[in-house]
Amino acid sequence: NAGVTQTPKFRVLKTGQSMTLLCAQDMNHEYMYWYRQDPGMGLRLIHYSVGEGTTAKGEVPDGYNVSRLKKQNFLLGLESAAPSQTSVYFCASRSRIETQYFGPGTRLLVL
Amino acid sequence: GQQLNQSPQSMFIQEGEDVSMNCTSSSIFNTWLWYKQEPGEGPVLLIALYKAGELTSNGRLTAQFGITRKDSFLNISASIPSDVGIYFCAGPRGGAGGTSYGKLTFGQGTILTVHP
Numbered sequence: 001n002a003g004v005t006q007t008p009k010f011r012v013l014k015t016g017q018s019m020t021l022l023c024a025q026d027m028n029h030e031y032m033y034w035y036r037q038d039p040g041m042g043l044r045l046i047h048y049s050v051g052e053g054t055t056a057k058g059e060v061p062d063g064y065n066v067s068r069l070k071k072q073n074f075l076l077g078l079e080s081a082a083p084s085q086t087s088v089y090f091c092a093s094r095s096r097i098e099t100q101y102f103g104p105g106t107r108l109l110v111l
Numbered sequence: 112g113q114q115l116n117q118s119p120q121s122m123f124i125q126e127g128e129d130v131s132m133n134c135t136s137s138s139i140f141n142t143w144l145w146y147k148q149e150p151g152e153g154p155v156l157l158i159a160l161y162k163a164g165e166l167t168s169n170g171r172l173t174a175q176f177g178i179t180r181k182d183s184f185l186n187i188s189a190s191i192p193s194d195v196g197i198y199f200c201a202g203p204r205g206g207a208g209g210t211s212y213g214k215l216t217f218g219q220g221t222i223l224t225v226h227p
Contacts, residue, residue, distance in 0.1 A: 004153075041219055042115075043215075099213075101156075
């Protein structure tokens, strides 16, 4: 039982490049979330999903897209990376009644 | 929008000291959560509070749900070096009403450093 896993762990992008961050959970959770963490600002919700095939915008969705084609996976895409998207990205999942379990994070640097 | 304000922003203490931190909001929350994040890791849930006035302990950690439902407190007794990390409070987005779908609002965190 691995819990919530994220790939890659670290990535460097040039401005304008695209990439996809993968989150996988093996707990059969319905809900999944993507957050970004910046110094002094806590975690801010980017997008979330309440089930397979559904997605919704969070607090800071601009510049990101997501997909939940399979229940266990939640993908976060950056179509054209910008330096302002340099951050640490965390994925989380939960069942309908439990609290959230977080992955180990992906550190992204956009030059 | 909803905001959670944590204080202090950072703490430097000696091993063995007690620690107190708090989290306040302008909105009412029905649930308060306290997470700890260690360097290079994701946040891990420490304590969950579901009722105004509730006092809950987890080992050396004690958290309280404020009576006004607009604040919460976390205390750590007899700190040890492995207590180092960032402590976050969090509550459901949508506050007291509506369906939050488990979305959370986080405070900005309290950075704790413990000197041996």
